[in-house]
Amino acid sequence: MPIFVDGKNFKGMSINFVPNNIPEKTIERLSEYRRTLLNELAKGVTHLYSHNLANIHGITAVQVRRDLMLIGFSSDTKRGYDARVLVDFIGNILDSEQVMNIAVIGMGHIGHAVTQHFTGKRSKLKITMAFDVDPDKVGRKSAGVPVYHIDDFVTKVRENNVKITLLSLPTSVAPSMLRPIVEAGIKGVLNFTSTPLNFPEGIYVEDYDIITLLEKVAYFVKECEAVRK
Amino acid sequence: MPIFVDGKNFKGMSINFVPNNIPEKTIERLSEYRRTLLNELAKGVTHLYSHNLANIHGITAVQVRRDLMLIGFSSDTKRGYDARVLVDFIGNILDSEQVMNIAVIGMGHIGHAVTQHFTGKRSKLKITMAFDVDPDKVGRKSAGVPVYHIDDFVTKVRENNVKITLLSLPTSVAPSMLRPIVEAGIKGVLNFTSTPLNFPEGIYVEDYDIITLLEKVAYFVKECEAVRK
């Protein structure tokens, strides 16, 4: 039932159709709800009301209920949502059937941190390889993942059905990866570098810019102080 | 001229007033424009049209012009914006007069990466100290910044007029920092952990959740594939 919407252009997103009717923000929150639900389950909590989920995330209960409505989930009891059932339901929305392979480009501190975070998780997302130019890293494993030379990017990615890449290399060399990423058939990019990269349509890009976010925090701190005075 | 707007509640933001009329998204883009302009200046480019800036960032020229309108910038020539002048103008909006001190909580890979990125930059934002529990790190410098024990957080932050903190410690221990952060008088938090933290009003929080963003990228990749079939 996906609706084909041509010519849309989200911020940081080069893509010519929006797959179906679940809003971007709802997708983000679903991921967050799921993690919370798994935490609660681990604590022994089996049911949560919409206002429980809302309080934990600092949002309103209406928003929680509306998000669940949008994905077609309903609890049919008034005793709160069954955490286990909801986790699975969200999984049906978010997860793909097969494991999604991810390649990390640039095994510096950030690349390493994220890889470490992901290895050994029960997720449908799996970081399966990394690329770097450092001879000390290439040919070894880092954070549990084999590191190849960046020159082998296109072949390795194609051979192993990798669809997503995590750009964590120095900003200055990021643009040089644009062409290999397209050539290798990558479909999703999480861009940690501080450079806007204009990928062609059909590649989903999420920018993740630490500098900008810090400047934003600083701005609001400054302005709030100004108001107080 | 800031307008006091009571009772607003942004996602991931506990705050009871919005300082003035510049939208959040515009603030983000201003930070990005500035970085681009500095890059272009370094390359010898002195003037840029709105569509130049737009192309670089993958947005429309109208949006660029509207953002500049909102901050009251105008070029009064039709030869494009003077990069140098615009950089300074954006600086007047975004930057505070004094340096904003930042403390990093958790000097693991992410904390180290960000700190390294920031040290030695000509910015109004300065990472001045870090906190950890690891005896190998405490008492030494890491990425050019002194590392103190987390127990000294409140005193050190107060002594040194630190207003912003960067939460890069393991998710499981993040909630334990909530109280010290409030007590120390921190006003802005950039939260790298995957836990929603409910800070009291008056503290601006920006969540920066890698897992959620990766899941989002994976979702859109999956959905786009589904549409293609």
Next chain:
DNA sequence: TAGATTGTTAATCGATTAACAATC
């Protein structure tokens, strides 16, 4: 001048919240 560019208002689109009927 004609064409390109700018600044700004109005219209549209998307996301959140208010209101409320239905249900346990």
Next chain:
DNA sequence: TAGATTGTTAATCGATTAACAATC
């Protein structure tokens, strides 16, 4: 039952885009 909770529509709020007059 009365109170709490849910699901959903309508209203509001915020952000982007379309349209256009003014200017070089």
